[in-house]
Amino acid sequence: MIQITPQMRILVAVEPTDFRRGIDGLGGVCRRVLEEDPFSGCVFVFRNRRATAVKLLIYDGQGFWLAQKRLSKGRFRWWPAGDRTCELQARDLQVVLWNGDPGRAKMGPLWRALGTGGREQKS
Numbered sequence: 030m031i032q033i034t035p036q037m038r039i040l041v042a043v044e045p046t047d048f049r050r051g052i053d054g055l056g057g058v059c060r061r062v063l064e065e066d067p068f069s070g071c072v073f074v075f076r077n078r079r080a081t082a083v084k085l086l087i088y089d090g091q092g093f094w095l096a097q098k099r100l101s102k103g104r105f106r107w108w109p110a111g112d113r114t115c116e117l118q119a120r121d122l123q124v125v126l127w128n129g130d131p132g133r134a135k136m137g138p139l140w141r142a143l144g145t146g147g148r149e150q151k152s
Contacts (some may be wrong), residue, residue: 031094033088033119038071041115045078052093055086064115080104083126098126106130118130
């Protein structure tokens with residue numbers, strides 16, 4: 030099972046990628062285009078030209094995981110612009126995978142302080 034944690038570095042390839050590529054081809058894109066090591070443990074996110082599918086490439090220390098999500102209707106509405114890559118937080122990737130815009134998503138804080146539940150604390 031692939032587990033994406035808040036501590037993981039998530040890199041999104043800005044330019045569309047040929048989805049006929051498998052693990053080795055996408056690893057080559059990581060090296061040549063993104064200038065990153067595919068063995069680094071980063072989560073690499075790629076999109077196809079039509080914006081109907083995304084692929085995630087992750088190395089977990091033993092081997093590579095390759096996951097793909099293809100929408101049955103429509104296209105991914107949000108995708109970053111820029112040079113080569115965009116870095117996301119884990120919660121933003123969740124929004125993207127559910128075809129949302131992480132910039133417009135209403136999310137609570139990353140953490141919250143736990144109160145005493147209305148009870149007074151004794152010193």
